Amino acid sequence: MGYYSQRNRKLIPDYLPRSLRVIIYWVFGLAVLLILVGFIGFFGSISKTFLNFDLTLNENFFGTLVNTIKTGAIFWGIILSGFILWFVAILAVIVTANLYYPKPSSTSRKRPPKEHRLYFPKIQEVQDPNLRQSLIAAVKNLNIENVDMGMFYLGKIFEQELKLFLTKAQQVNAFPVSNKDLERLSFMIDCIEKNKIDIVSEKHLLTFLRQERNERAHGQIPDFETRKKMFQQAQFTAGLYIESIVEIHKRKRALS
Numbered sequence: 001m002g003y004y005s006q007r008n009r010k011l012i013p014d015y016l017p018r019s020l021r022v023i024i025y026w027v028f029g030l031a032v033l034l035i036l037v038g039f040i041g042f043f044g045s046i047s048k049t050f051l052n053f054d055l056t057l058n059e060n061f062f063g064t065l066v067n068t069i070k071t072g073a074i075f076w077g078i079i080l081s082g083f084i085l086w087f088v089a090i091l092a093v094i095v096t097a098n099l100y101y102p103k104p105s106s107t108s109r110k111r112p113p114k115e116h117r118l119y120f121p122k123i124q125e126v127q128d129p130n131l132r133q134s135l136i137a138a139v140k141n142l143n144i145e146n147v148d149m150g151m152f153y154l155g156k157i158f159e160q161e162l163k164l165f166l167t168k169a170q171q172v173n174a175f176p177v178s179n180k181d182l183e184r185l186s187f188m189i190d191c192i193e194k195n196k197i198d199i200v201s202e203k204h205l206l207t208f209l210r211q212e213r214n215e216r217a218h219g220q221i222p223d224f225e226t227r228k229k230m231f232q233q234a235q236f237t238a239g240l241y242i243e244s245i246v247e248i249h250k251r252k253r254a255l256s
Helices: 018-051 058-100 122-123 129-138 149-174 185-194 204-218 226-231 234-255
Strands: none
Touching: 018 058, 018 226, 122 204, 122 234, 129 149, 129 234, 149 185, 149 204, 149 226, 185 204, 204 234, 226 234
């Protein structure tokens, strides 16, 4: 793909050498000048002839007519030369624009490094096939392009499973759960901590997951650099989500 395959291109590209651009501008200028001189001279000679035109068919008439045709031919030759010069200038621009078109560097043609594959064997501990498939689908999005979506899905599953667990606990009176505890994710986590239920090894990690979930649900769409950093931390963050979801799921099944 060359320069003239691009949109919004200039007639004479800026990346051409300055001396070459000056020459091309001069050629264009000379072509325009020849065309203007040719047209002005031709119409000037025609108008002069008709102003002095004698309707009498005599030698003077025929002589004037012949001179007018000769003069017109000269000016048409000048006009034709101008158009030929214009065409040559256009051809020179096309050839030189593609000849000097910047070539992509060798580094830009290199393939991007292959992403390392994330692995979460704990998913296989989930007994519910629907939940297991939901986790697998979320994990498939954990790449640089879609890591934010993958984290969003995991956050939704985490919140959903936590609410189902607390709802079940409320139904069987396993421990105190109020209706308010089920309203928001932060209230649900407070309920878990208040009742000293060990979902993860350290209590503050649940708060970390809540913040991560809120960022994905309500934060701005991340740019490439942000997604790249997220992917580098995905093994830990997604692993923590999955570990928590699996433990919550096990506890919910134990209440049945």
